[in-house]
Amino acid sequence: MVRYTSAHMTGGAAAGAGWTAAHRRRRTGRAGALGAAALALALPLAACSAGGGSEAPTGGSSSSAAGPAPSPSQAPTVDPAAYRHALTGALRPLDSALRTVDGAREGGALDKALDSAAGKAETAAEALETVAAPDNARSGTSQLATALRALGQDLRSARGSGGRCASSPRVELDTAHGPQSVKEAARALKALGYDTSLRLPRTERARHRRLANGTFVRDGSRGGLGRLTVNNGTSSDAVVTLTRGTRTAFSLYVRKGAKATVRSVNSGAYTVYFTTGEDWNGGKRSFTRGCSFEKFDDKANFRTVRVSGGTQYTVLTFTLNKVFGGNASTSTVPPGAFPS
Template structure:
């Protein structure tokens, strides 16, 4: 191997000593043919060794403190729990409707709060489930609100058929089992009732002293209450079960408007059915006369069939619930 060395002798030029020494070292090379070796990076150059790139590992996301989540959960559910207890205590009517309005608003507020609350990893799914269930509960509380009118199902019956209270209970139990108290006191509910009166029961009965006779046949498929009025006064109301008929005797002479309502579950306190109600009246008046004739007394006998029949000649019209006589 031949070695070629360049040496600078003599007086060192000011400012170039270090550069000359560096150049001398750079020109020292080994070559089989006396030439200097070219670096892989090009003639006379040197290539820098590639450095291994390392991706920085992101720091772990801090987990939510369970105690912090419990505090947020309590703050969201506390006002709602108080409102639901008020629904449980409220009586039917305006007091219950006001309690339902308040509870619905607080259910929505609780759902909003939980949707923006960060939960620990083990509670994330349960927190989301509870928020959705509370949103649905708010809607059901609004829908259950009674209008206080005819054919009004009790809000407690409506809530008894809703799915959201069950969903709230399931989500609450899931979180409570993990150590996050999500218990709520849901208001009591009631099962749908099927109250009926005996066929022919007189619900209202004014003074009757004539000889007129009225027979009512109910083929509508539901129970009915038939009411006869003279002017603005109710003469009598009678309960007629489905598939049955009844006869009212001693009807006084006069011209009567014949109303009838059909449905399920007779609420005597409201004098109305609570489900599937209809309100109608016959377009023609029922005219009764009791008169003395030679050899005796002549009186009117009428039959009203509530369902449509072939050959029937009586037409009916719908009546707004508020105009139906009580």
Template sequence: MWIGIGVGLVLAVPLVSCSAGGGRGDGAAGSASATTGTSPSSARTAPAVEPAAYRRTLASTLGPLNGALRAVDRAQAGGPLDKAMAAAAQKAEAAAAALDTARTPDNATAGNGRLASALRSLGQDLRSARGGGGRCAASPRVELGTASGPKEVKEASRALTALGYDAALDLPRTEQAKHRRLGNGTLIRDGSRGGLGRLTIDNGTGTDAVVSLTRGSRTALSVYVRHGSDTTVGSVSSGSYTVYFTTGEDWDGGKRSFTRQCSFQKFDDTADFRTVRVAGGTQYTVLRFTLNKVIGGNATTSDVPPGEFPS
């Protein structure tokens, strides 16, 4: 028995002037002009400060932030890292606000503004990179490694330092995105299998998948299927199963979830396996599921909230 699915995983008027008496003017001749005078401008520019004073301002402003960034670097993954990143985000935003009102030497005005802007970006990135702890959550250090804020801070700091104003910051370590995969057909969970049923899964999507069969609240089995591959699981016991599948990149075995480009779905119809003895032998169910859209597919799917996906 073959089952496919029907889903994809996979914009010329002449000018006149008015005279002082309200009449028309025709060009410059005969036009009246008001006598104007000059007065001192009310806008005042704050006087520049000595370089030494600005250096002291930088030190007092960036010092607390540096301490918070070092704490991020030391923090363990999970709650401690999330807490440290939240604290560092507050310090980055406070430092940006302080630099906005700081008096600077003439040659540091532009660089000071650039650093303030970069620190705001860093604060936003520290907040958004914090791990959610749930499924499809990349490491905060990976997220921070691809963010623009740390790069902007590094460039702005170097520019000010090159002018003689130490603005160095100890940015926390980051990590490269991982690409962890299991072998095709790897059983992630294998409950009791004692029948003769066979399930074949075709994964024609662009990412790897994990397919899980559940009965009630229990997961009978979960199997890893690489993209562009198929696999068969045998000895499926008789019963009615709900078939879930998740696709994505970078399989985190600890969380039993992909960390990027995740989707979570289930087939709307159950998979019914039967193993029965008949005269002259045994009859058993053979099913085939295709995860990608196919012509003539006769199965439908629904999205599943990540928290409801079987572990």
């Protein structure tokens, strides 16, 4: 809930009461057949004589015994050199695409490079899923193929939205699981003597940029007597923007848990917008994480008038935190429609 109150002052002395506002936040093994070899054992046969003695068969005595059956043949192991060649062939296009990502400038060029690298990662994964690997590298090859699929998804997800409240793709990749999984699978294969030769793109740590409390993000001409105080009781920094028609009068940065005052507000009816979040990007005039964009449904009216014995002017206080019983409604604003 957001509360702000207005009071009229005569001769600089504040008087009157005000109004309140509601703030709503916004993933085979191969079964080897064991051939059963039948061992044929030929037993010598002896003919019995009438006298009960044994009699050798006519033509002399002979005995025969079968020799040992041949053992089942085993498939020859995959030649490590052939596997290395296949591994390099599967990964070379991806490595080239990742290097392009590494050198691309943020914006359209980086987004295009990310899309291309994502496709190359998925193609490499498909190749590794069918490649013949030595026995000791089968598990690592499968692990790498799975990691490459995850990398492809992360590369696509990291693309910048081009709008407000968008972290840098390099920041998004810094906390993604795909690149880390690729590193782990590559280390496992390298320990067996198989080099993956993949250079993952550089990433950036999340930033926490903030302006000083009370800084004007934008300030127009002010010459009235009106006064605005913003008390930010939320858990995020905020920027409050007042507009008249399509023109921005001023935008004020207020840190969480702090308050700031704008003096000399001109008379007029203003639409009051506010955005909250983390990490202020001055170039986009927006936070990059945890953003919300809202406005009050009712306008804020400032008046400065001459009266007998002095001047009356408006004093408003906005309290940007939930207030029980607030009666001024707010609406969510599309990020692209938020005034800059």
